[in-house]
Amino acid sequence: MFTVLLNGKIITPFRRIDRGAVLIENDHIKEFGAMDKVTIPEGSRLIDVGGAFISPGFIDLHLHGAWGGDVMGATTADLLRMAQGVVKGGVTSFLPTTLSGPLPDIVKAVDCIGRAMRMDIHGAKILGAHLEGPYFSLEQKGAQNPLYIINPKPEDYLPLFDKYPFIIRVSAAPELDGALELGQELKRRGIVASIAHSNASYQEVLQAIEHGYTHATHIFSGMSTIKRVDAYRVAGVVESVLVLDELTTEMIADGHHLPPSLMKLVLKTKGIDKVCLVTDSMKAAGLGPGRYELGGLDVLIESAIPEVFEISTQERNYVAKLADRSAFASSVATMDQLVRNMVKHVGLNIVDAVKLVTCNPARMQGIDHERGAIAEGMKADITVFDENVDIHLTMAEGEIVYQND
Ligand SMILES: [Zn+2]
The missing domain is CATH 3.20.20.140 (Metal-dependent hydrolases)
Incomplete structure (x- = not known):
């Protein structure tokens, strides 16, 4: 099962990628980068975050x-x-x-x-x-x-x-x-x-x-x-x-x-x-x-x-x-x-x-091999928020656990 967070400002947090996308496969991050570079498998669930920040959880x-x-x-x-x-x-x-x-x-x-x-x-x-x-x-x-x-x-x-x-x-x-x-x-x-x-x-x-x-x-x-x-x-x-x-x-x-x-x-x-x-x-x-x-x-x-x-x-x-x-x-x-x-x-x-x-x-805490960054293979722990740091969406291990619409 693939989910793609689209059209966001990614904070990896080692760098920032504007107009970025993150591809999530089941519970982990498969790929991320500029929107036009990330492969989007057919049948993926697409979530447009509307220019918000996409950060590690x-x-x-x-x-x-x-x-x-x-x-x-x-x-x-x-x-x-x-x-x-x-x-x-x-x-x-x-x-x-x-x-x-x-x-x-x-x-x-x-x-x-x-x-x-x-x-x-x-x-x-x-x-x-x-x-x-x-x-x-x-x-x-x-x-x-x-x-x-x-x-x-x-x-x-x-x-x-x-x-x-x-x-x-x-x-x-x-x-x-x-x-x-x-x-x-x-x-x-x-x-x-x-x-x-x-x-x-x-x-x-x-x-x-x-x-x-x-x-x-x-x-x-x-x-x-x-x-x-x-x-x-x-x-x-x-x-x-x-x-x-x-x-x-x-x-x-x-x-x-x-x-x-x-x-x-x-x-x-x-x-x-x-x-x-x-x-x-x-x-x-x-x-x-x-x-x-x-x-x-x-x-x-x-x-x-x-x-x-x-x-x-x-x-x-x-x-x-x-x-x-x-x-x-x-x-x-x-x-x-x-x-x-x-x-x-x-x-x-x-x-x-x-x-x-x-x-x-x-x-x-010694858990940086699997959490704390947006990188390939990391757990899909992701938070989406706006300029005011109001949380729009929280994803824990690939599962959307909070959404504020
Ligand atoms: Zn204390």
């Missing part, structure tokens, strides 16, 4: 919930809601992410992710599981429930990794007792080890890199920064991530977590290839304002921002805060919003903005 490596589904809810219905909701934001694959909680609850959530992965879901593809916690620094807990924050112990995590080989990323604070050993174990198993909710110093970050950590979770959120020890300045995780080429990182580009200036700082220091965007969203993403519960904590969804912040207009951009407004409690952003924010508020061109949600996350 967006990849979200960090989200706790969306569209009413909650990873810690630990039901396949929750994951289905997420998989079928995130496609409206152009997402074609995602990494459901757990929160700090009692270990049995985390196990239940992971087990459920495994069951959902075996289901035939008409939606975005579930890539595996991302454990965010419970191995964190209490000083940098953010919206992670402090009741459940513990140190990593092999007798806890080894059985988990053995039983659930689809755990493909773990976010942890490397300065904890046992966290370097954890990093090495993750590296040995090919699991991405990411520095998160960490109070580490520059020296401790270097040690983390030596023990397998390659990524840093949501830069600026839940991490140490410059502090004074007597007359001396000590660099924290923020500065370490910015300066060390060994580390990649991710930004919550929802228009609340980071002002444009800090997003520019990250892009300028890390370079466009070392950064990806994540929603870090919770179940209210896509649903609108109100009061919700997240990992046992009360959470408020609103769009109010203080005057001192650099962005004043927040159309369509809500955020989740702890009930006392002392910290953000993950976001309610959708992936299309993040891309839009990069163009509108950070001044990126659309091709670079697309890299941050396609080939970059694919490379960081």
Whole structure:
């Protein structure tokens, strides 16, 4: 079965091809290029995208919930809601992410992710599981429930990794007792080890890199920064991530977590290839304002921002805060919003903005051999959107999973 997306501006995202076409055979990309160069087999289904952008499907490596589904809810219905909701934001694959909680609850959530992965879901593809916690620094807990924050112990995590080989990323604070050993174990198993909710110093970050950590979770959120020890300045995780080429990182580009200036700082220091965007969203993403519960904590969804912040207009951009407004409690952003924010508020061109949600996350998660680019033989994960990054069509592995007419 052949499908052809015609008359679009293709962002591969290594180059841009105007008046392009993409030929899809079953679940993969067969051919792409200028419209008059692509062979169109007889009987193909033709879809004219009317000059819109044709980009690889967006990849979200960090989200706790969306569209009413909650990873810690630990039901396949929750994951289905997420998989079928995130496609409206152009997402074609995602990494459901757990929160700090009692270990049995985390196990239940992971087990459920495994069951959902075996289901035939008409939606975005579930890539595996991302454990965010419970191995964190209490000083940098953010919206992670402090009741459940513990140190990593092999007798806890080894059985988990053995039983659930689809755990493909773990976010942890490397300065904890046992966290370097954890990093090495993750590296040995090919699991991405990411520095998160960490109070580490520059020296401790270097040690983390030596023990397998390659990524840093949501830069600026839940991490140490410059502090004074007597007359001396000590660099924290923020500065370490910015300066060390060994580390990649991710930004919550929802228009609340980071002002444009800090997003520019990250892009300028890390370079466009070392950064990806994540929603870090919770179940209210896509649903609108109100009061919700997240990992046992009360959470408020609103769009109010203080005057001192650099962005004043927040159309369509809500955020989740702890009930006392002392910290953000993950976001309610959708992936299309993040891309839009990069163009509108950070001044990126659309091709670079697309890299941050396609080939970059694919490379960081080690799935770039099959996802994250429009190239021959890749999975047909494709998103079609207009100049305003409003999503027109989302295709996951060759199947149209969302269409906005
Ligand atoms: Zn976090």
